[in-house]
Amino acid sequence: MRIENSFIPVRGVGEVTERRLWENGITHWEEFDGSVVGETVADRIETFIEEGWDHLERGDVSVFADALPAASRWRLYENVREETCFLDIETTGLDASCNDVTTVSLHRDGETKTFVNGRDLTARRLASELEQSSLLVTFNGQRFDVPFLETCYDLDVTVPHVDLMYPCKKVGLDGGLKAIEQDLGIGRDMPDLSGRDAVRLWNEYERGDDSALETLVEYNRADTKNMEPLLEIVADRLHESVFETACQGE
Template sequence: MIRNTYIHLPKVGLKKEFIIREQGINDWDDFLERDIKGISKKTKAFYDRKILEAKKELYEGNSAYFTDKVPTTETWRLYEFFKDEIVFLDIETSSSTSMESYLTVIGLYDGIDTKTMVKGINLNPAALKNELKKYKLIVTFNGSSFDLPYLNKKFPGLIPDIPHIDVRHLCNKAGLKGGLKEIEKQIGITRNNVIVERMYGGDPIKLWRMFRATGDKYYLDLLVEYNEEDVINLKKIAEYAIKKIKNKSYQSEKSPSKALTPESTSS
C-alpha cells in the first residue's frame, strides 16, 4: 500500500492523491514514468526526486524516514511492507488515573512470539530499549494517548523514532467503535481467559494489587495472560481494520462521486 501512496509528498493530501490515482497512476513507478494533469513540470520533477528518495529509504528498511512524512492517521499504509518487523505493544500500570503510577507489565508480540516484562521480575529498561530497536513499526491500542506518552515520560528515549499505528484510530476509520474488548466482540474474537472478565471485571490493576497484597503468583499469571491476549488480538484487529479500509478505498475509487464527499476525504 505504501508504494501507491503519494501523501508523503509536500502539499499532497487525500483529495489530491485521489485525483492522481484517477489518472491511472497506480504506484510510484507509474508516477515516475508519466506526466500528471494538475502538476507542473517543475513540481513533477521535484516530486520525482522525492519518490526516488522514498523508494531508496523503503527498500533499505528505513521506516523512520516516513515518521514525519506520512500523517499519523495513514501510517497503516506501511503495515503490509513491514509486516514481519512489527511489534504489537501493550502496557499495564498500577493506576489508570495518575502519571505518578508505575509500569507493572509490558507485553510485546512480533506476530509469532510474545515477550512479557514484569516489574520486580524481569522489567529492565535497557533490555526493553534494545528489544524495541529490532522493529520497524509499533502498533498499540490508544497508544498515542496513553502507552507511548506514558513510556516516554517514565523512560525518556525508550521508544525508537519509527512510525506508530494506533489501532483505536484505525478502527474508527474502519467504522468500528468502542474499546479493545468491545471491538473484539464486534469482529468475533473470543478470549481464552474469561476468568479475568468474569471474576475481576476485566481490571488488570485489581489483579496487580491482589498479587502485591498476597504474593500469590496465581494473580500475576492471570495478569500476564490477560496482557498477552491484548497484544495478540491487536494483530487480528489491525489486519481486520486495514482490510476493511482498503476495501472501502477501492470502492471509493470505483465510484468517484462518493470518493470526494466530506466523509471520505476527512478520514
C-alpha cells in the first residue's frame, strides 16, 4: 500500500470514510472525483491531493507522518523503501539521564552500520545518517531509542518515524521484538541474548574483552536488520486486511 491510496491524513476523513471511498472504487488519489463525500470534505481532499503530489515529488513524507495515526504510518514505507533507516540502540541502562548509549546500528538500503561509544559514535555522525533518511523505523523507539538519543546527544530527531510496536499490535503481534520474530519464523544467526546481556557485554568490553564488543555489535545489528523483514510481513498483512478487503467489497 502506498500513500496515494490513503485519505485518512485529510482533516475530517476517518477510517470509516476512507473505507467507503475504497468500496466505491476510489482507491487512489487519481480516482477521486468528489463523489461519496460532502462538498466540504471533497474540497479538503482535493487540496490534500494537490499538495500531496508536491510533497511526494520532493521525497518528503513528513506531512503524511504527522497526519497519520501511529499504527497507520506503515503506509509510508513503500514510497521511500530505499531511503528507510532501521535503527536500534544498546545502552547501559534505562534512564538516559544517568546511563549511556553503547552502540547504535542503522540498516538502510541493504547496508548496516554500527557506531560504538568512544570510537565513532557522535552526535554529528548520527545527525548525518538521519538526514540521509526519509523514514525511520524502530521497535519501541518512540518511547525509548529516540528520546534516549535526543537526551544523550542533544539531537532533535525529526525524521518521520514508524514505531513497529504499534502496527504489530494492530495485527495481533504482542510482546518484544525477539518474541515476535520467533512467532513469525524470522531467524537469527547467533544465540539469543537480552538487554541485560547487552549491558554485561559492554561491561566486559570496558574491562578489556574485545570479543565481548564483537558479540554486542552482532546482537545490535541483528535487532536492526530483522526489523526490515518484520515490517515487510506486517505491512503485507495490514495491506490485505485494511485495503484489499475494502477494495473487494468484503
